[in-house]
Amino acid sequence: MVLGAWIQDSELLRHAQLGKDLVFVLASALALLMLLRHNHQRHSEHRLQDAAQRTELRVLSQFRESIIDNAHVWINTLDQHGQVTVWNQAAERITGYGREEVLNHRRIWEWLYPDPDYRAWVYSRVDDMLVRDQVVSGFESRIHAKDGTIKIITWNSGRLYDEQGKINGLIAIGRDVTEHKCAEKALIERERQLATLMANLPGMAYRCHDEPLWTMKFVSQGCQRLTGHQPEDFVDNQRLSFASIIHKDDREQVASEVALAQAEGRPFAIEYRIRHQDGHDVWVWEQGQAAEIDGTHFLEGILIDISERKRMEQALEQMAIxxxxxxxxxxxxxxxxxxxxxxxxxxxxxxxxxxxxxxxxxxxxxxxxxxxxxxxxxxxxxxxxxxxxxxxxxxxxxxxxxxxxxxxxxxxxxxxxxxxxxxxxxxxxxxxxxxxxxxxxxxxxxxxxxxxxxxxxxxxxxxxxxxxxxxxxxxxxxxxxxxxxxxxxxxxxxxxx
Structure with a gap:
């Protein structure tokens, strides 16, 4: 032994050997203590991590309940196979299909899109997002709700990724725009009808500034038939003002009647003559009223050609006298x-x-x-x-x-x-x-x-x-x-x- 070679005294050798054993025991105890402490720290960390994960799961659950489930827009997620994994309350309300009917299978798409060709087209858009990483914004589709009604949904969709960055599916947010589209369609139809009406009026509709020149801001297409001038000739007085074609003998009467009607807070109606572009006089009947738009005062109304009526009246007057x-x-x-x-x-x-x-x-x-x-x-x-x-x-x-x-x-x-x-x-x-x-x-x-x-x-x-x-x-x-x-x-x- 090494100590026996260095120490000849047996008593001293025994004490040295005892000190060596004591050092070994102390070192082993210290190492064990450090190991136990490390294990305790790891255990505490795992407990804290588990608690944090439980808290995160609870928060996520609350988020889903308060944000996703209670959202006013349709929110659903799909896995890589196109099966529904999230289906919120708005989705249930819009489609009529409950969560238990649609989760984890694909039959919902046959219900929502019963036409095979249309369904295939929708599938192709989903595949584009999954395979080609296309982000969809404003995509519209028509679905058949459970009660048989057809609804128009506009979608914003994108990929879902897991923590490793791998594609995990899709998330889609849909808004029911059926009423908006119906209103939009009705508005377009009203605008078309109004345009048709304006184009076929036996006179012209207008909006002008309430000032002596009657500076036009809008003139309907009937202007050309009534005055011989194009509508744009009067807009912002590009070629001439409307006041300039009012017969000089009638201008004071027109101005007085319009001013009186405004003072009394009523519409005005007046008959007077305008000068056609080819030089002849045209009798018109005008009905209009004052309007204030964004703080600016306008006159709005319609003028109708009454020349034939005037000729008949004059003929009747002559017959009478x-x-x-x-x-x-x-x-x-x-x-x-x-x-x-x-x-x-x-x-x-x-x-x-x-x-x-x-x-x-x-x-x-x-x-x-x-x-x-x-x-x-x-x-x-x-x-x-x-x-x-x-x-x-x-x-x-x-x-x-x-x-x-x-x-x-x-x-x-x-x-x-x-x-x-x-x-x-x-x-x-x-x-x-x-x-x-x-x-x-x-x-x-x-x-x-x-x-x-x-x-x-x-x-x-x-x-x-x-x-x-x-x-x-x-x-x-x-x-x-x-x-x-x-x-x-x-x-x-x-x-x-």
């Missing part, structure tokens, strides 16, 4: 015009002349040549008289072959001179008779003036008629003046209405 044969004013209009003229004459102290005319021997013309010939004579006579009077004078057919002329602001001398000129002109002018040689006619005329010969409308008629009767009694083809009336108090003339 004109003699259908000669085109002269009729008896009713003559009386209304004379009433108005005498009222004005009384107010402003001026005179009015009246000429009463009768065709001499007119009955013989009808008897010899027929009533059509008599009508032709009356029409030619009416045209001849119209050529001789002023624009301010009124010529009317009172009845049969009797005509009358109202001469505003004409005294007895002026009225007599015109009557004599007319008498001579008619006598010198041959009248054309269809199918016969021209004939000559003469007229007798009675002249009366206000206020010299009469103070009222009725008495002025009577005075002129009596003067005409005297002219005929004296041989016809002549002018006779009414007898001046006795002094009167110049009260307002009475009306024949």
């Amino acid at each position: 004109r003699d259908p044969l000669t085109g002269l004013y009729n008896r009713r209009e003559l009386e209304q015009q004379l009433n108005a003229e005498l009222a004005s004459a009384h107010r402003y102290q001026h005179t009015v002349g009246l000429i009463w005319i009768d065709v001499d021997h007119f009955k013989s013309v009808n008897d010899r040549f027929g009533h059509l010939a008599g009508d032709a004579v009356l029409c030619q006579l009416s045209g001849l008289l119209q050529e001789q009077v002023r624009a301010a004078d009124y010529i009317a057919r009172y009845g049969g072959e009797e005509l009358a002329i109202v001469l505003p602001e004409s005294d007895t001398r002026d009225t007599q001179q015109l009557a004599e000129r007319l008498c001579e002109k008619v006598a010198r002018t041959p009248m054309q008779i269809p199918g016969h040689a021209p004939i000559s006619i003469t007229i007798s005329l009675g002249v009366a003036t206000y206020p010299t010969d009469a103070a009222t409308t009725k008495t002025l008629f009577q005075a002129a008629d009596q003067a005409l009767y005297t002219a005929k009694q004296q041989g016809r083809n002549r002018v006779h003046l009414a007898t001046p009336a006795p002094p009167h108090d110049h009260q307002p003339p009475e009306s024949l209405a």
Whole structure:
């Protein structure tokens, strides 16, 4: 032994050997203690790790329950074989299929996509994600829910990886956009209908700034038919302002009516004329109202071409006041015009002349040549008289072959001179008779003036008629003046209405 070779004393050798054994025991005990301590630390670490894992699993479970299961969007995961591993409550609500019906098998896809071709197309998109690592965003599919309804789902999907980075499946988040798509489709349809309506309006719709130029911000396609201009010509006054084509005589009326309607808080409706691009006037009816959009004041409305209606109204008005044969004013209009003229004459102290005319021997013309010939004579006579009077004078057919002329602001001398000129002109002018040689006619005329010969409308008629009767009694083809009336108090003339 090594110690025996170094130490000769047996007693000392025994003590040395005892110290050696003691050192070995202490070293072994220390090593064992260190091993036990290491094992205890590892055990404590494992316990802590297990506790952490249990906590993580509990958190994940809570996350699934609170986030995934209670999410308002459809969340599901698939394994590499396409089987469902997660199916949240929203998926159940949207499809009608419960979790126990779909987990860990593929038959759900046959239920959701019963059409084989469509299902194969959906499978191909899933394979693209699994094999080619394609991320899907906004992918839409149509599913058949358990109750038979068809729903549109938009998907965002991607791969799932395990902790080693290997593909573990797919996660898909779907939103039910069925109502949104239906609303979108309905909106598109309404926009299409509105576009069709706008394109076929018998006028144009518009939105413009509430300012004097009526600067357009929107003009429908009917603008071209109504105005002759393209819609874009008016938008932001690129070529001209809409206000510039309003008839100059109507602009003040339009502005006043729009302003009044706004002040009273009501829509406005107005008729006025606009100038077409080719130069003719177009009557329009406009209905609109003020609108405020994002703090900016606009006018919105529609304009419709009413030119034909206006022509009909004017024709009806003319029929109401004109003699259908000669085109002269009729008896009713003559009386209304004379009433108005005498009222004005009384107010402003001026005179009015009246000429009463009768065709001499007119009955013989009808008897010899027929009533059509008599009508032709009356029409030619009416045209001849119209050529001789002023624009301010009124010529009317009172009845049969009797005509009358109202001469505003004409005294007895002026009225007599015109009557004599007319008498001579008619006598010198041959009248054309269809199918016969021209004939000559003469007229007798009675002249009366206000206020010299009469103070009222009725008495002025009577005075002129009596003067005409005297002219005929004296041989016809002549002018006779009414007898001046006795002094009167110049009260307002009475009306024949």
